[in-house]
Amino acid sequence: MRVLGIEGTAWAASAALYDGPTDTVHIETEAYQPESGGIHPREAAEHMAEYLPKVAESVLSKAQAQSDGRPVDAVAFSRGPGLGPCLRLAGTTARAVAQRLDVPLVGVNHMVAHLEIGRHRSGLSSPVCLNASGANAHILGYRTGRYRVLGETMDTGVGNAIDKFTRHVGWSHPGGPKVEQAATDSEYVGLPYVVKGMDFSFSGIMSAAKDAVDNGTPVEDVCHGLQENIFAMLTEVSERALSLTGSDELVLGGGVGQNQRLQSMLASMCAQRGADFFVPGNRFLRDNAGMIAVLGSKMYAADDTVAIDASAIDSEFRPDQVPVTWRGANKQPDTNSGVDKQTVTGAEATVTINDKRVIKQRNPREYRHPVLDERLREERTRQEARLTSKARNAGVPTPLVLDVDVEETTLTFQHVGDVDLREALSVEHVETVARHLGRIHEAGFVHGDPTTRNVRVECDTDRGWVFLIDFGLGYYTENPEDHAMDLHVLSQSLAGTDDDADKLMDAAEVAYSTVGNETVIDQLREIEARGRYQ
Numbered sequence: 001m002r003v004l005g006i007e008g009t010a011w012a013a014s015a016a017l018y019d020g021p022t023d024t025v026h027i028e029t030e031a032y033q034p035e036s037g038g039i040h041p042r043e044a045a046e047h048m049a050e051y052l053p054k055v056a057e058s059v060l061s062k063a064q065a066q067s068d069g070r071p072v073d074a075v076a077f078s079r080g081p082g083l084g085p086c087l088r089l090a091g092t093t094a095r096a097v098a099q100r101l102d103v104p105l106v107g108v109n110h111m112v113a114h115l116e117i118g119r120h121r122s123g124l125s126s127p128v129c130l131n132a133s134g135a136n137a138h139i140l141g142y143r144t145g146r147y148r149v150l151g152e153t154m155d156t157g158v159g160n161a162i163d164k165f166t167r168h169v170g171w172s173h174p175g176g177p178k179v180e181q182a183a184t185d186s187e188y189v190g191l192p193y194v195v196k197g198m199d200f201s202f203s204g205i206m207s208a209a210k211d212a213v214d215n216g217t218p219v220e221d222v223c224h225g226l227q228e229n230i231f232a233m234l235t236e237v238s239e240r241a242l243s244l245t246g247s248d249e250l251v252l253g254g255g256v257g258q259n260q261r262l263q264s265m266l267a268s269m270c271a272q273r274g275a276d277f278f279v280p281g282n283r284f285l286r287d288n289a290g291m292i293a294v295l296g297s298k299m300y301a302a303d304d305t306v307a308i309d310a311s312a313i314d315s316e317f318r319p320d321q322v323p324v325t326w327r328g329a330n331k332q333p334d335t336n337s338g339v340d341k342q343t344v345t346g347a348e349a350t351v352t353i354n355d356k357r358v359i360k361q362r363n364p365r366e367y368r369h370p371v372l373d374e375r376l377r378e379e380r381t382r383q384e385a386r387l388t389s390k391a392r393n394a395g396v397p398t399p400l401v402l403d404v405d406v407e408e409t410t411l412t413f414q415h416v417g418d419v420d421l422r423e424a425l426s427v428e429h430v431e432t433v434a435r436h437l438g439r440i441h442e443a444g445f446v447h448g449d450p451t452t453r454n455v456r457v458e459c460d461t462d463r464g465w466v467f468l469i470d471f472g473l474g475y476y477t478e479n480p481e482d483h484a485m486d487l488h489v490l491s492q493s494l495a496g497t498d499d500d501a502d503k504l505m506d507a508a509e510v511a512y513s514t515v516g517n518e519t520v521i522d523q524l525r526e527i528e529a530r531g532r533y534q
């Protein structure tokens, strides 16, 4: 089977031929390079209008030369997300070719293509994927027929954040490679670090970086700090996703994935926890039609084609909207429940459990800059001790804190509960968690990471208490947006754990409103509706 791929979401006017029998990919790309500033949608569309037909015809003639009959069996195109004017031209080009050759059309989600190319080339069966691209940054995991967004940026894509910074300091687009260059042989400077569960945001760190340069810190040092913090955030949430899903496979996708420092941090994290890590070559990381052709061929083989008159583009197309038709039934990885184990390796700590006591030690993370690593481990140890007790004062069951050793970044807790919530999911338990969150929000702080692993449930007692644990990412805030983020993290974790997540979350929201502030639910709706492709 041979498939023509067409990519035109933003800067890459690209066409590719995927040849199934030999598993080879031929890619031709014309890159749009803005003369000044960032990507201008109109200019980018003019670039697409000029070059898409050219690259498509060039690849097709190559295909024709290799074949006696039809040059390709199907035409796949990136349907979204991306810039509307560009996507429309990619759609028009693909439809015209498909009609002319009388072959089916396949509409591909660009972000799922960034993931699938890694899966395809690595042969890993069910990896978690970190997509680090210009307009996006998210972690995807597969569960029952969909890719779930386990965590994502709450503001801009990672590449766009970096590119805005480089525009501020007067460097030309794209900024990512220039930051990478400047970061070698310079000093680390501390900058904000913002992770909420498996979500994260860049706005605080970017404005601090701009201020630092404006106030005279050498730009190279700021670039160094930016890379260290931003990529450590992405690595940390990737590790949390591996831990939450129980997977031991990670693939990287997206243009920012070309960054060597990001690759080395992810490689180090995976090595430290014994996970497989795969990075496709640069030609498959940055936007390219090869990944569109490869996923297109899988979709075509699964009969997942689209009629011309139903093939409208979708500039906000999210990866979790795509029914995954091309993957057979996959066994879910075994999850590390920790119930019967003496030692549990969580996402950031080693937890040793005996009868009555739990010792939690935050071990150094080799991928993180040592200064940042020490700062985070100490801050989180202190904060976890403080907020675990505060929550209990607010009427929420939590383990007693028996000992705190900040220097050793070690905490000793009372052992609580019989199982993690994910092994005892029920409407009732989730409602209780929601009320607990309402109570701590009313007390002026957030949990920061209320996933189904950070809740312990009593099964063997009549009282059946539900405990919140792991407050290391919590902080004081009265802002409804921060409170809503707790609910958003809970919702994402339910979606990653249970097939009936919507029902559980509906009940949670009702329960939350009985204790917490109702504007938080409105804010949650806003977070969910936010278009994040900026």
Ligand SMILES: C[C@@H](O)[C@H](NC(=O)OP(=O)(O)OC[C@H]1O[C@@H](n2cnc3c(N)ncnc32)[C@H](O)[C@@H]1O)C(=O)O
Residues within 6 Å of the ligand: 009, 010, 011, 081, 082, 083, 110, 132, 133, 134, 135, 136, 157, 158, 159, 160, 162, 163, 174, 175, 176, 177, 180, 254, 255, 256, 257, 258, 259, 260, 285, 286, 287
């Ligand atoms: C929707 C689609 O149009 C969009 N495409 C996109 O963002 O292009 P992509 O090729 O995946 O990524 C481009 C970004 O990748 C960054 N980049 C390229 N090389 C880099 C490097 N060595 N280090 C850091 N960033 C790098 C650039 O600065 C730019 O922001 C996307 O995938 O989000």
Ligand SMILES: Nc1ncnc2c1ncn2[C@@H]1O[C@H](COP(=O)(O)OP(=O)(O)OP(=O)(O)O)[C@@H](O)[C@H]1O
Residues within 6 Å of the ligand: 240, 243, 244, 337, 338, 339, 344, 345, 346, 347, 348, 349, 350, 351, 353, 358, 360, 399, 413, 414, 415, 416, 417, 420, 453, 454, 456, 469, 470
């Ligand atoms: N006080 C406790 N009582 C009983 N079990 C506990 C307690 N603290 C931790 N555990 C068990 O250890 C696991 C990991 O603990 P914890 O979440 O604090 O570590 P972590 O490294 O921060 O993990 P993650 O970041 O993946 O949530 C929990 O999911 C739970 O099963």
Ligand SMILES: [Fe+2]
Residues within 6 Å of the ligand: 110, 114, 133, 134, 254, 255, 286, 287
């Ligand atoms: Fe992309």
